[in-house]
Amino acid sequence: MNTPDVTTHETGREVTAATPADTFADPGLPDHKDRLADKDPKASRRAELQTVILFAISVIGTISMMIVFFTVPLDGTTAGVRTQNLALGLCLGFALLGIGLGAVHWAKTLMSDHEVVEERHNVATEPEDREQAVAALAAGVKDSGIARRGILKGAVVSALALFPLAIAVPLVAEVGGDWNIGKFRHTLWRRGTRLATDPTGRPIKASDVTIGSAYHVIPYQEDIPEDVRPGTHGWIDEKAKAIVLMVRLDPAVLKEAEDRKDWSHDGIVAYSKICTHVGCPVALYEQQTHHLLCPCHQSTFDVADGAKVVFGPAKRPLPQLPITVDDEGYLVAQSDFLEPVGPSFWERLK
């Protein structure tokens, strides 16, 4: 390790030490070219003045910033905030650029531009130092007797290996809440939960839904437990799973699987709005093609055909919410979704 490595390739040339005749000689540093300010005292004085001006611009910038700050009030309108922001930004910009450009200009025109050569030293430790270092370690190991005292070594290693558990176990146990990953298999939808419009929360009558129209749907707040109603924190978690996109199609174009014939009502179908790719809300409905497009990665679902994927990175169709109407003509869910909504996960089918 201490002798310098000289690698020779049989066919190639030596990598590190080429024979001198083989290569050109280093011509040494190029000659120094004097700048204007090096030769001409007038140019030098001009450069100095320019530097002074740049620093003066900075002072003016800072003072103007103070003036703007104390005189231009914030009126709360977007336009007012923008104006103040613009003024403050420009002043601060000049305050900083004045210093920066001044210092750089000074260095470039007035400070010495003669290149200096410094030798590099080996990064590696000198051989004697290295020997002493190894000897010091060896002496320490011998002194501790760690090599002979096998049981002691075992005890030290086990203690050190085990103690992190004391921090990791409480952390891991608490960090995931109740760790009940079964929760995201269920949503707020129950038998009889009315479909309501998002965000107004009004229940929807089947008779009001015209062919071709699409609704963003949430469960009606009267039909869900109080602690997860809109305005509560639980609501956001539940809404993140329960959102539905509902469309009324011309029954002539609607293709339905045999076992799902009674999941729709009069051409009205409801699908989970959470993309089966990685979970964005699938929000863009195209009436002519009945395609539903996820704006995140453009998975495209055909609403007229079981919301199956026609393009993009999602694999599975959007889960369908079985719906019907109640006695008053309101659209209601027949049950919860029959499969977990949203992105796939390992134990989804278990």
Add this chain to the structure above:
Amino acid sequence: MTTTEATAPAPAVPTTPAGRAADYLDQRTGIGVAVKAFARKVFPDHWSFLLGEIALYSFVVLIITGIFLTMFFVPSMGLTTYDGPVTTLQGQTVSEAFNSTLRLSFEVRGGLLMRQIHHWAALIFVASAVTHMMRVFFTGAFRKPRELNWMVGFTLLILSLLAGFSGYSLPDDVLSGNGLRITDGVVKSIPIIGSYLSYFIFGGEFPGHDIIPRLFTVHVLLIPGLILALVGLHLLFVVLHKHTQYPGGGRTDKNVVGFPLFPVYVAKAGGFFFVVFGLLALMGGTMAINNVWNYGPYDPSPVSAGAQPDWYMLFLEGSLRLMPGQAEVVIGGFTLSLNVLIPAVVIPGLLFTFLALYPFVEAAITKDKSPRNVLDRPRNVPTRTGLGVAFLTAFIILALAGSNDLIATHFRLSINSITWVLRFALFIAPVIAFWCTKRICLGLQRKDRELVLHGHEHGRIVRTETGEYFEVHKPLTEQERWLRVNYTAHAPLELSEAAYDATTGEKNPRYRKAKRWSALSRFFFQDRIEPVTPAELEAAQHHAHPAPELAARQPETDGRVGS
């Protein structure tokens, strides 16, 4: 400076106030040693060395503006009713985080400026880190002894992506919430532990009410702390190794040529900090960014088309977009979402592994063990340069895919066809880019040889007594020539192991591995162009005006080795 050793001759008693202060400090810290070592430390000069400085300075700006933001930002998902000046949002239920972001923007004087500078600085921070890394890669600044510092820099890059992501998610608006939702989906796709990992991050179901406070701690404490520590280590290494320098007369692997730290670099680098900060302030003042009040508070239902993540996340977004969904499979009842895992974990994993390991691979196939302090001109290492450009091409294609919807609406193209084109391009374009770049490098090297051997064309045609015509060439100056001949063209490694043991006749277990390395080495160095040797130059000058075809062929036959 004074010394504290008793035997040393008594130092002169300082008389000036500055001298007395220095003496006071030195008596207690011995700082004189450090000043002596650093004041005239030499740094080489080149514009490309500024890229790392930009990264450093934007980080400082991030800290300064970030501290301002922490004074007002409330990292809580508790709900409140908005009653601030933004009329469109009045009466809405919003989180404390969103509420305080609006307060920062509309009610704290200078708050919007700080927010916008902070966000622009974040974008510039990552951009300059990436271009800095490119500079290091293409010039071979990662070679011995700097491999470890490359790893430190690589870790810094990952941390800066995490910093940006965690910051972007703090204001709790629709865009950042959807970003978190995508994260949740990606995490859930991880086999076996995915669902648990999601709970680990969100403290329960998505979105829960822990994620913003957790991200806040990550964003203002954990990651900046780590970045700060690693930046320190990074710079320590730079001082220890001394900066690399571009090739040129008088610059060798054993010296460093440049300007002294004090005063030239103090003024230049210090000034440059203010320039970067000043430009960021102008950006924050003139260019609106992340107007969260237009997006609204996070709500799981709405999402806007054409929304873009910050630029450094585009490649991940694009990678997700390009993957066809068919890749999701069910094995024994368990769902394996390869349609998410491959683009979000495998592809970035491969890209980043390439980056992390590259210096070690190159060291293994050159077997070059000496310190390399003079940088490569990218053309002199054609395969590395080609690989770097191929890497960038793949990255750019993924980023384009991340904006395929904008491309589609802007150029009125079908999004499906763009996606298909990009799917193929991801595999084909890097190969083409590699091949073209390598050819261009070899071409430039050949041109260098040509120049060294025959000098600059003069445009003057001379007729000899015998009636021949030839063009007068002006020979290169020594400096010009040195720049073009001072490099090593590595040759492929010879196979170091025999297939069978010579004495026992048994199969050599190390043979196959050695064979693979030597094949890789051949891939790198088979096509190579040797620098002109003095003998060649002399020969060329000897036939000062050789028959034209001979002159053109010369580098081909003499210089180029291999296929």
